[in-house]
Amino acid sequence: MKSAHRLFLLFTFVFSLPAATAVFSQASRKQSPPPGTVAIAHFFFDQQEITNLDYREYLNWLGHVFGPDSDEYRQALPDSTVWRKPYAYCEPLAIQYFRHPAYDRYPVVGVSYEQATQYCAWRTDRVFEMQLVRANVIPVNSQQTRQEYFTAAGYLAGRYMGLAPNRNIPVLRYRLPTKDEWEMAAAGKLDATIFPYGYDLSDKKIAGKLRKGEFVFQTQQVVKMQDQTEYWFAAPAHSGFPNGFKLYNMIGNVAEMLAEKGVSKGGSFHHALDDCKITGQLSYSQPEAWLGFRCICVLEMPAD
Numbered sequence: 001m002k003s004a005h006r007l008f009l010l011f012t013f014v015f016s017l018p019a020a021t022a023v024f025s026q027a028s029r030k031q032s033p034p035p036g037t038v039a040i041a042h043f044f045f046d047q048q049e050i051t052n053l054d055y056r057e058y059l060n061w062l063g064h065v066f067g068p069d070s071d072e073y074r075q076a077l078p079d080s081t082v083w084r085k086p087y088a089y090c091e092p093l094a095i096q097y098f099r100h101p102a103y104d105r106y107p108v109v110g111v112s113y114e115q116a117t118q119y120c121a122w123r124t125d126r127v128f129e130m131q132l133v134r135a136n137v138i139p140v141n142s143q144q145t146r147q148e149y150f151t152a153a154g155y156l157a158g159r160y161m162g163l164a165p166n167r168n169i170p171v172l173r174y175r176l177p178t179k180d181e182w183e184m185a186a187a188g189k190l191d192a193t194i195f196p197y198g199y200d201l202s203d204k205k206i207a208g209k210l211r212k213g214e215f216v217f218q219t220q221q222v223v224k225m226q227d228q229t230e231y232w233f234a235a236p237a238h239s240g241f242p243n244g245f246k247l248y249n250m251i252g253n254v255a256e257m258l259a260e261k262g263v264s265k266g267g268s269f270h271h272a273l274d275d276c277k278i279t280g281q282l283s284y285s286q287p288e289a290w291l292g293f294r295c296i297c298v299l300e301m302p303a304d
Contacts, residue, residue, distance in 0.1 A: 034127070034172060034297055038245050045177070045185045046294035048237035048248045049107035049256065050119070052098050058119055061126070066146050076118065078110035079287040087270055088289035093233060105236040107254045107292040113261045116293045120174040123295065127172050128152045137166045156302050167302040176259040177296040183278055186250040186266065188243030192278040197251045198243045206241060216241060217252035219273050232269050233289065251276045254292035255284075264291055 037044040059076060066072040083094035097103050098110070111119075129150045132138045138161070144150065148161070156165045177185070188198040197217065199206060209216055218235045234253050242248050250256075255264040255271070262283055267276025268290035275282065284291055 037297055038247065040181075040185050040245055042298065043177075043181060044172075044297040045181075045245070045247060046296070047242070047246060049254060049292045049294045051105050051237050052108050053104040055108040055111070055119065056098075058122055061122070065144055065149050070146075072146075076115055078108060078115070079112075080110055082110040082287055082289040085289060088232065090233070093289075097233075105238060107234050107237045107249075109234070109254055109289050109292050110287045111291075111293065112287050113257055116176060116257050119293075120176060120295055123174045124171065125151045127174070128155070128169075131169055131172070132166070135166075135169055137169065138163060165302065167304060169302075171300045171302060173298050173300050174295045175298070176257055176293060178259045179263070179265070179281070181296055182256065182258060182265050185245060185247055186243070186278045188245050188247065188250075190244060196277040196279065197273075198278055199241065199251075209241075217273060217276065218249060218269055219252040219267060219271060219276055234269050234292075251278070254290055255282050255288075257284075257291065257293040 033039045033044050036048075037046055055078065059073065062070070062073045062076055078098055080094050080098055082088065083090050083097060097106070098108070129138070129152075132155070133140055138150075138155070141150065141161070150160055152171055154160050155163070156167070156171075158165055183192060186192070186198045187195070190198055190200065192198065195201075199216070201207065201210065201216070206216055218240060235249070237253070238248055240249055240253075243250055250266055252267055252271075252273070253269060254266075255268045256266050257264050258281075262285060264282045264284055265278070265280070267273070267280070267282065270290035271282070
């Protein structure tokens, strides 16, 4: 996957984080887009949805620091029973979708709003930690425990390893996007009132695909299992046509959570294309098989 970048995350094992680090010049204070993201206005936006592999790496970290039997680890686990709901019932997916390597590059689902926001906070901490290590501001610490592990807030408050914080290195703050930020990204440099899906469907490549009866948006992804039963579910996160900002699957595949709890946008494999328009939105109250997320990243200089 193009947006997966192998990095040592200060432990004895390797994680693969989307948008994991950034190239930062303190002299010019110019920020290159973190790997796996694109620059849009004042923020950076993930090119694709957070995948099962991305989220499992988060769980690996929690298991390493807190233990696989800890509340921290267990409370972060996705709800696999979303694949037992009537609209998406598929027992093989309930067992395999999150863990099987065949689905590594598929969007993570069964995640709650709280779990998604906690993932964003964890990603902020790991990226800032790596920035500080690469700048020789803090040492590599492969023995972090629940009693002492790195967080951006703890470090900036002077509570990490007794180190005085360096406030000249920016924090890349990851979070869920607002409605306006998401709509701007989904529009792909087009006017969403004219192009409601963020694509010019008369474009030669897209028009040719439509003439062949092929999918442009992952709103009707169908796979036949061995018993020939048809099941509906998502496609790999990095698939289909990128929009004008080089973002994948803003429309369809899985709906994406916003910063406002209970609100998602973009629709999914479970929804009709008309329900997936940029200006539309969908409500949710619990984890769903059709619901995932991606992160936005903003640059913050630490306060004095």
